[in-house]
Amino acid sequence: MNVRSSISVENLFYLPVRPVRELFVEDAVELYDYEVEAFALIHYEGLTTEEAATRMNLSKTTFWRILEQARSKLAKALVEHKPIKITPLEKAIQE
Numbered sequence: 001m002n003v004r005s006s007i008s009v010e011n012l013f014y015l016p017v018r019p020v021r022e023l024f025v026e027d028a029v030e031l032y033d034y035e036v037e038a039f040a041l042i043h044y045e046g047l048t049t050e051e052a053a054t055r056m057n058l059s060k061t062t063f064w065r066i067l068e069q070a071r072s073k074l075a076k077a078l079v080e081h082k083p084i085k086i087t088p089l090e091k092a093i094q095e
Contacts, residue, residue, distance in 0.1 A: 028084060031070060032086075036070065038066045049063060049067070
């Protein structure tokens, strides 16, 4: 995949603030740094999909697919009460 992210992310786990029974790191929903960036450009910075795609140097179609992946993963984590793991794409490719 030829997608890059401009945000700097190490392997981070965002776990619930309150302890939750039977919450396992192995069950985490994994988001890649470029998915987080796409989500942030639209929902945090308020850019249009065209502006966000340009910022990430992607076609609108590819950007939209990445954004939908991020939304789906975040929804799953919230509904199923799962932790979220954010991983740099480069690290995921190496593993």
